[in-house]
Amino acid sequence: CDGRADLFTYAAGGNIRVFHNELVGGRLGFVLANPQLSFPIGNGYTSNLIIGYYSLPVIQDVNGDGKLDILSYDFINSTKLELYLNASPGSCGGISTFSRYTEQWGQLEACGTCNSFTLAGGPTCGTYRTLHTPGHNILLLDLNGDGKLDLLDGRDNCATLTRILNTGTSTMDAVLAPANASSAFPSAAAPVSLPVFPAAYRFDADFDGVPDLVLAPDMIDNTADFVSLRNSVQLYHNAATSAGAVPSFGLTNGSFLQGDMLDVSEGAMAAFGDLDGDGLTDMLIGNQGDKVGGYYRANLSYYRNVGTARRPVYRLVNADYLGLGAAAAAAGTRFESLRPALVDLNRDGKLDLVYSAFNGSTNRLNYILNTAASGQPAAFNVAQASYFKPQGAAGSGVLPARQYDTPCFFDVNGDGYVDLLLGTNDNTEPGGSLRYFRNQGAAAAGNLDNLFVLADGDYGLLRNNGARQPGLAPTVADFDGDGQPDLLTIDATGAVKMYLNFKSQTGAFPERTNLFYNALSTTYGPSTLGYSVSPSGTMRLAVTAADLNQDGTPELYVGTESGGLVSLLPGTRSVVLAAQPAAAAALAFSLYP
Template sequence: MRHWILVCCFITLLVTAAKGQNYIHDPLTQVVQDGKTLRDPFTGGFNNPQFWPVQLNTDGLTDLLVFDRNGNKVLPYINTGNVGSDAYRYDPQYEGFFPPMEHFVVTADFNCDGYEDLFTSYDDGLSVYKAVVVDGNVTYELEIEKLQYSEAGFSFDLAVGIIDIPGIADVNGDGDLDVLSFKLIGGFVDYFENQAVENGSDCGALELEHVNSCWGDFYESGVAKSVKLDSTCSESPAERSGMHAGSTFMIYDEEGDGDMDIVLGDLSFQNLNRLLNGGTSELAHITAQDTAFPGYNVPVDITTFPAPFLFDADNDGNKDMLVAPNKDGFSLNTDNVLFYQNISIDDTYNFSYQHDTLFTAQMIDVGTGARPFFFDHNNDGLLDMVVGNFGYFEAGAFKGQMALYENTGDAENPVFTLITRDYANMGIYGFRSLHPAFADLDGDGDTDMLVGEENGFVHFFRNNAAAGENANFVLAGPNYQGIDPGKFSTPALFDVNDDGLLDLVIGEQNGNLNYYENTGTAAAPVFLLVTEAWGGVDVRETGFLTGHSAPYIYPLTDGSLELYVGSESGRIYKYYPVDATTTLFPLISSFYNDIDEGTKTSVTLVDISADGIPELITGNDRGGVTMYRDKNTVVAIAAESYTPE
């Protein structure tokens, strides 16, 4: 039996040896893109989002659960009560009320209490979590570890492939929830009918029976955009082609005629296929298909494996269609949430394409693999933000770049304004997984740049700008000094041994840290490998071969050093104290501040608000940036800005 612990969002943990901080999501720092101030800049990016109705509290409004397959990340959005583009706002305080989930989630109210429950992937099957109200908020209890069905008097686990998203709805119109799912092998749809009503059971029972192995009488081959209609289970294998690869369901009654139609997304293609049910609610029979759905408007064309979701995105009372890529990895990673507004004036559906930036236009999102770092690029005394990435997915490949967000605010109130998505023309070099570090490496008084990348090398970019001018980085040392610690190098520059010279610490795919001592001078550093196991750091989780360590060294006022390390698991590791010679650093936390932003996190600590307390900034594999501030600072500023009515 699996158990999980409800973790509240605001838990006080030790941040520095001198003073404890309680980090919470930053609601204060502003970000401007394309001339507009973003509503939710630090949501953390979307790569493979899924969209479902939930209730986060008891205010009677339907809220939004976004679950991103990339990193298995829960992103709750609260219903503002507004109609239009600002109907929902990201509200991270509700994240801790959800259980751990993997691959996919479907929400549906199985026990008729008015609250959406959770159906999520578990061991090639489905777990069910029941919504319960605790102190005015909705949380979840494990109801069924592995959902089963009956057939011929025997019980079996209901199998669902981890790349699929099953259909869970009242398919036959009798008032309880049924399940549609493709077979793990093959292209027919299994129909699991809930017999709770038929058996006279109370609402809340999930008494599934396998009643049809070929629901709708169609076959999806996986090698064609269309399905084969009028197919039956009695067909011989020779009459079929292909095997099931991966599919998603959207179940709805398009025509308002009382039977369920479906929209399918398929792993192999960029389109959606709408299948129209010409049968009945009890005996489905697909009679027509639209392989370029919606063919009457702008057909979906998204790389790759589009997944459709039915959700009232603008709060106007009509359920709209949202489409996003379902394949984790090689899929569209920006401008990847297509919004099709339902403009129907009756019980039918009429989807009209609006744009492809629903929610994502309001956040920092640099594609895949965000790595944020700070330095003063224009010498105005304010720290600017540079965000490296693994890459933007374009034409079937990733293109690594860096974005520059210039600080256009002031010392106490930073405002980060997007200047360019290709800072220093990094896109021309063909590097991926760009991880920058900034310091003066040639002793001329300005800030130079080292960049780690996928192949494991680090590259030296000299700042050739005149004194007081904007930084101008030129590649002066490709494969700098032959340094190659391992794949996915993540350099950090700091005087570790306190000799007045910058040393080099590099994380890598294996999860360890490599320490290079500077045996040269400030103007001509020579980095000599001392150890590949600095401090005994290894951020690989049990059972994982890789760890993707990403170090950041933070100095305290007493001269001691803290070490923070991002990881593949998404957790941040904290070590204290650290130095050049200790063989095993004390591990303070392997889940620092309970921060979990998905997978492949990086971490930076820097005081961008001049209050003496560093902000904590993370990047993640979804391409987003999340900023955390000390809770006491946030509360104090909020109190100062409050004006009684």
């Protein structure tokens, strides 16, 4: 009751734990208030309040006493709604104990199929074989203005919400009858439809003082490729004239917030270069994939710089640049994990396109030469695409062909030809996470397919606690301003590491990790760009360095698992804090915005 929202989270075993929102020194902070909500079961015993990890409960005041209660499906079968009233002492704010008011709120029993329930006075569920314990996302709100809370229920593997009006004497003593149930919510003409497991949230999303509905699929991951994660959040505007009036919901935005940000669905990686010939740096972003036109395929998104050289502004021009995703869908072939680079391969002064992509069985490092005249918009003929071929006999260090292989082009040996640094998960050939392929230059005799030969299969001996770095993505720039190139990597565990002046290093490159400045704590620390519970890493991250504001200092652009770009701006190189660790003198990145 302090006006600040607290945090209810899942805890091991399907429990609920609670963190109080407490300001510490004027800064936002959450302090553990209850590690495990519980309720008495008689004879002096208590039981933990279990909802499982697969369902979203209701946490709100149900009986009007000013304290938060909990409504959730039972943990064992997820067929009946259990109402737990907050029995904590005091008039407000406590979460020390709960009491179970009913084990079948609303006289409801969920059946085995979508929008199927046994309700008060209705037929019973048919006999079926339960394949798994179903999940439910539920929300209570007064939909008809009678002062009692009604139910919205979204179910896993289902696309719609079921609305059931409460005709009981109160919210606590609800009655949910068949005649008041409908899966055509909010209207038969435009019902809610999401690819899978809709979850509804009620809040004032457009700041007109009236709470709206926001819906999104409730997913742990997108392994089934059901969802376009750049178009998955729906805003249903409430056209009611006041917060207490009968709500009137209508879909107004199918990509709420997503449509106003840079979002390529999932697994983003950026490449920068002038594509339209206007002298400004444009942007290409590859992705893991996106659900478009019924198919899940990777694509390139082309963002044109409509700003200036020092203040770039990016506008989406084409969400499937060159039609790579559409072509793969038409051919019925897989096309995923697209990671692009723009580099002058044939030394004609124009940027060519290179992209790593997975076709379902192997990963190829493809390239398309730019056939446009100098200074003109880039011209890439997909029909003329080729790919770099393995170099050397098997076992001698051929070009890897693993999903998420990530290229970085840079002249490592100083001979004037761009070489290839490749982050890879390959374990079929001898080598580590970073492979250095030398550009043969004139010796390649114009055969770009065979342009690169292995120079070092375990370049820098990069490791995470003695193990290979999974999902490694490299980039090169002069980060510390000493005129020498530095190597920076990110991997699938979320770790960001920098290797200063790497060209002069031999053996295992010395690493630096305390690169990020926290303005709240005024300290430097390691990456907080993600965390994988698996030591082998599960996140798809990528990094690109570019000086987009032309201040002479490169920024970092991290492509995230969730399909966005995180921009990290360098700190002032000349500033040295008294408590600054050695790494901070080389690089101090701050998250923006």
